[in-house]
Amino acid sequence: MPSRRPPSARTPGWTFLTNHSHVLICIAQRPDIRLSEVATLVGITERAVHRIVHELSDEGYLTVEKDGRRNVYTIDLARPLRHPLESGHAIKSVVAPLLRKARA
Numbered sequence: 001m002p003s004r005r006p007p008s009a010r011t012p013g014w015t016f017l018t019n020h021s022h023v024l025i026c027i028a029q030r031p032d033i034r035l036s037e038v039a040t041l042v043g044i045t046e047r048a049v050h051r052i053v054h055e056l057s058d059e060g061y062l063t064v065e066k067d068g069r070r071n072v073y074t075i076d077l078a079r080p081l082r083h084p085l086e087s088g089h090a091i092k093s094v095v096a097p098l099l100r101k102a103r104a
Contacts, residue, residue, distance in 0.1 A: 019044055021094060023052045027062070027073045028095050034070070061091060 017025075022042040026033055035053065039046040053073075056062040059082075063074045077092035 017094075019048065020052050020056065023049055024056070024061070024075060024091065024095055025098050028075055028099055031074065032067065032070055032072050 015022075019042055023038055026038045026041050035049045036046050039049045042049065053062060053064070057064055059079075061076055061079050063076070065072050065074070075091065075095065077090060077095065079091050080087055081089050081091065081094065
């Protein structure tokens, strides 16, 4: 089972948001999403998604709880963005507008 999108569905060579933000957006949309699904949506390997989730969890941006055999993810939307140029803004300022668009 491939973890990547087919070439015709891949994103352009670069995007404005990072894979970390893409993973966060997927999790914000569906907190019980399987990481294999995230990998397909983002267009990266499942291993890369696991690494990103681990990094986000280690830094306190994401908590992971077991619900039976599934994981449920919670994002701390109040956490500040990491880069000095963005440090006055919280994760919510990036994720919330994209969630409104997805739900509209």
